[in-house]
Amino acid sequence: MKRLLLLAIALVPMLTMAQTNDWEIPDENAPKAAQAPKETAEKDEKPQVDPKYLAGAVPEVDGKVVFERTFEVPGLTATAAFERMRSLMQRMTLAKNQLQSQVVFADSTEHVVAGSYQEWLEFSRSFISLDRTRFNYHLIAECSDGKVVVRMQRISYLYDEARNPQHYTAEEWITDKQGLNKKQTKLARISGKFRRKTIDRKDFIFEQIEKELKK
Numbered sequence: 001m002k003r004l005l006l007l008a009i010a011l012v013p014m015l016t017m018a019q020t021n022d023w024e025i026p027d028e029n030a031p032k033a034a035q036a037p038k039e040t041a042e043k044d045e046k047p048q049v050d051p052k053y054l055a056g057a058v059p060e061v062d063g064k065v066v067f068e069r070t071f072e073v074p075g076l077t078a079t080a081a082f083e084r085m086r087s088l089m090q091r092m093t094l095a096k097n098q099l100q101s102q103v104v105f106a107d108s109t110e111h112v113v114a115g116s117y118q119e120w121l122e123f124s125r126s127f128i129s130l131d132r133t134r135f136n137y138h139l140i141a142e143c144s145d146g147k148v149v150v151r152m153q154r155i156s157y158l159y160d161e162a163r164n165p166q167h168y169t170a171e172e173w174i175t176d177k178q179g180l181n182k183k184q185t186k187l188a189r190i191s192g193k194f195r196r197k198t199i200d201r202k203d204f205i206f207e208q209i210e211k212e213l214k215k
Helices: 002-010 078-092 192-214
Strands: 067-072 102-107 112-125 130-144 147-159 166-169
Touching: 067 192, 078 102, 078 112, 078 130, 078 147, 078 192, 112 192, 130 192, 147 192
Parallel strands: none
Antiparallel strands: 067 147, 102 112, 112 130, 130 147, 147 166
């Protein structure tokens, strides 16, 4: 089964197609969050980096970057969990930020779902500039009674493709060694933004999975 899963993933083409950069459609009826009053920072105060981006935030398994999380869902059967994950992962391919994404493997006997995703990961936007990268990754969900294990892996980027295309893998770009300064107290000047946005995106996806499984 694992050989079939790896073969299915390996055969997925990474095509290019421009789209917008929304992770989800906003709810127009949702109340707007109150804005906190702005505080004036002291001139000598240095901005602090959220610890969630620092050392240990990008785990490696056998030299490969793999984000993994186990979702405990008591009372949910493997079949029900499988159907929810397949539905969610299919809906993910239709989001506005997607380029060429698809569910490439779904085994209802082994209760495994795998998807290959290519999407925009946006760093900044203004009236005159847009800084973003193509973000590629595979998402694999292994379901069993009361538990779902999800892995985000095979992560890579295509940056500045219009002027000077640059290809990076997560292993050579966002690890603790590459994505942080030598003291590991700050994000690296260039690769740090990739590390930050990748972690944010991973967190968002895992939050959506948790909501789907526990609804």
